[in-house]
Amino acid sequence: MKREKLERKLEELTREALKHQQENGAFRFCFENSLLTDAMMIVLIRMLDLPEKSLLNALIQRLLSKQSKEGYWKLYEDDQGNLSATVQAYYSLLYSGEIPAEKTEMKKAKHYIQKWGGLERVDSMTAVFLALNGQLKWPRLGHFPLLFLLIPQISPISFYDLSSYARAHFAPILLCQDLRYSITTKWTPDLTDLLLEDRFIGLNSAWKVVSQFPSNVLYKARKQAEQYMLQRVEEDGSLLNYATATFFMIYAMLALGYEKNAPAILRAFYALKGMVWDPESHLQNSPSTIWDTALLSLSIQEAGLAYAVPAARQANHYLVNHQQTKYGDWSITKKGISPGGWGFSEGNTLHPDIDDTTAALRALKDLKKVSNRWHQGVSWVLAMQNQDGGWPAFEPDREAILLKELPIDGASSSFPDDSSADLTGRTIEFLCNYAELNREHPSIRRGINWLIQNQERDGSWRGRWGICYIYGTWSALTALKAAGYSSDFLPVHKGIQFLKKIQRKDGGWGESCKSDDQMKYVPLHFSTPSQTAWAVDALSICKATGESLNRGVDYLLKESFDKEERTYPTGAGLPGGFYIRYHSYNVIWPLLALSHYKKLQINL
Numbered sequence: 250m251k252r253e254k255l256e257r258k259l260e261e262l263t264r265e266a267l268k269h270q271q272e273n274g275a276f277r278f279c280f281e282n283s284l285l286t287d288a289m290m291i292v293l294i295r296m297l298d299l300p301e302k303s304l305l306n307a308l309i310q311r312l313l314s315k316q317s318k319e320g321y322w323k324l325y326e327d328d329q330g331n332l333s334a335t336v337q338a339y340y341s342l343l344y345s346g347e348i349p350a351e352k353t354e355m356k357k358a359k360h361y362i363q364k365w366g367g368l369e370r371v372d373s374m375t376a377v378f379l380a381l382n383g384q385l386k387w388p389r390l391g392h393f394p395l396l397f398l399l400i401p402q403i404s405p406i407s408f409y410d411l412s413s414y415a416r417a418h419f420a421p422i423l424l425c426q427d428l429r430y431s432i433t434t435k436w437t438p439d440l441t442d443l444l445l446e447d448r449f450i451g452l453n454s455a456w457k458v459v460s461q462f463p464s465n466v467l468y469k470a471r472k473q474a475e476q477y478m479l480q481r482v483e484e485d486g487s488l489l490n491y492a493t494a495t496f497f498m499i500y501a502m503l504a505l506g507y508e509k510n511a512p513a514i515l516r517a518f519y520a521l522k523g524m525v526w527d528p529e530s531h532l533q534n535s536p537s538t539i540w541d542t543a544l545l546s547l548s549i550q551e552a553g554l555a556y557a558v559p560a561a562r563q564a565n566h567y568l569v570n571h572q573q574t575k576y577g578d579w580s581i582t583k584k585g586i587s588p589g590g591w592g593f594s595e596g597n598t599l600h601p602d603i604d605d606t607t608a609a610l611r612a613l614k615d616l617k618k619v620s621n622r623w624h625q626g627v628s629w630v631l632a633m634q635n636q637d638g639g640w641p642a643f644e645p646d647r648e649a650i651l652l653k654e655l656p657i658d659g660a661s662s663s664f665p666d667d668s669s670a671d672l673t674g675r676t677i678e679f680l681c682n683y684a685e686l687n688r689e690h691p692s693i694r695r696g697i698n699w700l701i702q703n704q705e706r707d708g709s710w711r712g713r714w715g716i717c718y719i720y721g722t723w724s725a726l727t728a729l730k731a732a733g734y735s736s737d738f739l740p741v742h743k744g745i746q747f748l749k750k751i752q753r754k755d756g757g758w759g760e761s762c763k764s765d766d767q768m769k770y771v772p773l774h775f776s777t778p779s780q781t782a783w784a785v786d787a788l789s790i791c792k793a794t795g796e797s798l799n800r801g802v803d804y805l806l807k808e809s810f811d812k813e814e815r816t817y818p819t820g821a822g823l824p825g826g827f828y829i830r831y832h833s834y835n836v837i838w839p840l841l842a843l844s845h846y847k848k849l850q851i852n853l
Contacts (some may be wrong), residue, residue, distance in 0.1 A: 251802075252850075255843060255846070257553065258806050258839070259807070259840065263552050266545050266560075266840065267557065270563070272565035272569075274542070274566050275538050276833070278541050278836075280831060281526075281818070282335065282822065283337075283760070284337050285334075285337050285493065286531075287532050288378075289492075290304075290339040290383060290525075291305060291309065291312075291342070292340075292341050292495065295345060297647065298434060316354055317330070319361070320354060320360065320361050321357045321358065322335045322337075322358075324746040325348065326696070326816065328762070332366065334356070334369050334830045335373040336362055339362060339755060340438065343355070343438035343440075362608055363445070367444060368384060368445075369444065378424075381425060381431055381432070383431040383432065387431070392824075395427035395474060396470050398474055399470050399473060400471050409446035410648060411663060412665060414663065416496060416578070418476045418491075420501075421494070421501035422478045422501075423474055424471060425504050427467070427474075430500065430501075432503060448630065448804070451574070470506075478498055481599060481600075482517075483596050484520065485518060485520040485598070486513065486518075486520040487520035489600045492524055492533065495521055499517050500688070528851075536595065537593060537594070537831060537833065538589055539571055539605050540593050540605055540832040541593060543591070543612045544608055545609070545833065545837055545840075546612035547608070548837050549561045550612070552843075553838055561612075564611055565616075569613065569616075571595065573588050573598055576588060579601070579645075580645065583645070587625055588601070589606070590605070590630075590848060591606045591626075592605060593617040601613065602643050603630060604672060604675065604714070607630060617684075619701065627680070633669075634695070637699055638668070638674070638704075639678045641672060642667035642669070642672055642713070645666075648667070663823055668711055669713035669721070670722075671715060672724075673722050673724075674700060674724030674726075674728035677693060677696045677723070677728035678702070678727045680692070681731035682731045687733065688734075694733060700740070706751075707743075708747035709747045710723065710724070711768070716819045716821055716828075717770075717820070718760060718764055719758055722787065723783035725786040726791055727786070731790055736793060744791075748788060749788075749797045752784070752797055756800030757776025757778075757801065759780055759817075760819075766824045775811070776804060776815075778838070779834040779835060781841070782829060782842040784839065785805060786838070786841060786846075805843060819834060
């Protein structure tokens with residue numbers, strides 16, 4: 250009976266995946282992120298005087314639909330309200346000119362903002378957004394004068410100590426800050442009654458010191474920031490295919506004197522418009538097409554249903570065509586290494602990452618005997634290893650040792666490109682299972698040592714790009730098993746016990762986004778399919794058969810899931826500020842976990 254249910258579920262998930270495949274082989278699902286991108290888009294449409302009324306209204310309705318009855322907006326289901334998200338939504342709705350401040354829902358939002366400290370208490374990203382639009386005074390990032398860009402890379406501290414993701418955002422932001430740029434229009438609302446204090450007055454002295462530098466030095470720094478930004482504009486006009494970075498680039502262009510209707514600005518806007526997901530009318534910060542396609546191709550192959558073989562073949566053809574051939578920022582410190590990675594988004598041709606690269610190479614495993622490009626991808630992944638033995642997301646050894654200690658929220662997580670358990674674990678799993686390296690290989694040995702040294706006391710590992718301890722523990726356990734360690738090996742045993750201990754009564758697993766912010770495991774009051782699949786997959790691969798695994802499988806075999814189970818965000822971006830609901834995850838991970846479970850049953 251259970252075997253029949255398993256076969257039906259594999260069939261159901263495979264068919265659901267195939268519904269989302271496009272003619273070019275790509276799988277497209279929504280990458281649903283924070284409200285900030287929608288709020289920024291509303292302001293941008295009005296600020297640039299663009300004739301985008303239907304898109305504007307759709308974005309407005311989406312924001313209104315997300316408001317709680319108490320008046321605030323939140324980041325996830327068990328969030329008790331988020332000040333920054335509420336300010337983002339409140340400000341952009343007023344800016345739209347379509348929603349009056351006297352509306353009951355807006356009055357409630359205003360009261361919430363006042364109750365929790367006003368505009369000055371928002372996070373750094375929201376503060377920059379408000380400063381650009383004339384609601385807060387520069388400098389907001391007084392610790393980062395633009396002259397920072399002129400410090401040589403060989404110095405103990407430089408702009409290149411930051412992660413490439415942080416640099417893409419900081420270059421345009423620092424330009425705007427240096428020029429003290431802000432713009433107001435006829436649409437700009439007056440929020441002075443939400444300015445309750447001035448916590449940044451002490452930074453003005455630092456600004457005065459910087460402003461006394463010779464004008465030629467300041468000019469050189471501005472040109473460096475401008476060139477850094479413009480050299481990373483993608484073919485569609487976006488900045489590295491990130492919506493938030495592209496927004497800041499548009500403001501930087503305006504600060505540099507570009508007209509609102511300049512071709513570069515309009516191209517950037519239409520690149521953003523191309524990232525809007527219909528029918529939800531949500532602006533994805535970075536569409537997940539490469540990631541989803543690679544993972545679904547692998548999952549379909551693992552499920553082994555004959556009729557899906559052509560779909561996987563088509564997806565793989567798409568992936569081959571999107572392997573990157575350009576030298577991105579990673580090549581600055583890795584000279585002599587050929588390109589070979591993949592990015593997250595279809596429009597990303599300059600900014601590969603380790604996770605997408607190993608995901609694509611797994612899906613393309615049949616090419617390793619016939620394609621030099623496959624081995625080039627493996628070589629690129631090996632070259633990206635950090636000196637500490639782990640793997641980062643984008644580039645090796647961007648540690649931001651001093652910078653991550655600055656009193657800017659998110660600095661410790663977004664400024665460095667640190668090794669993480671999820672990246673390190675999945676990279677080792679790939680290198681052992683697909684590239685056929687063993688644990689005696691120097692890179693594997695160093696990676697395993699990093700994992701062992703970074704296991705938490707409770708037996709878990711903390712993931713960086715997923716929520717959170719379930720995600721990291723799954724990644725680490727699959728790595729250790731791929732490297733040949735038995736379930737009796739103490740770190741493996743402790744990881745298995747952690748997963749069993751936190752299993753919910755319904756047989757599934759659920760972890761709150763609060764884990765990401767609080768740096769400790771926080772249970773969710775319901776299970777989610779993706780987190781359950783990670784745990785089930787880890788137990789299957791570790792051959793931890795028994796009641797815990799069987800109950801987890803039973804949860805995944807349910808005929809349907811409640812809305813909160815299906816829609817809870819299990820992807821992480823910025824602790825306390827940016828969480829991701831991958832619409833693909835309820836298909837990908839259960840399909841992969843149940844396929845592995847089926848193979849385990851066959852081999853027992």
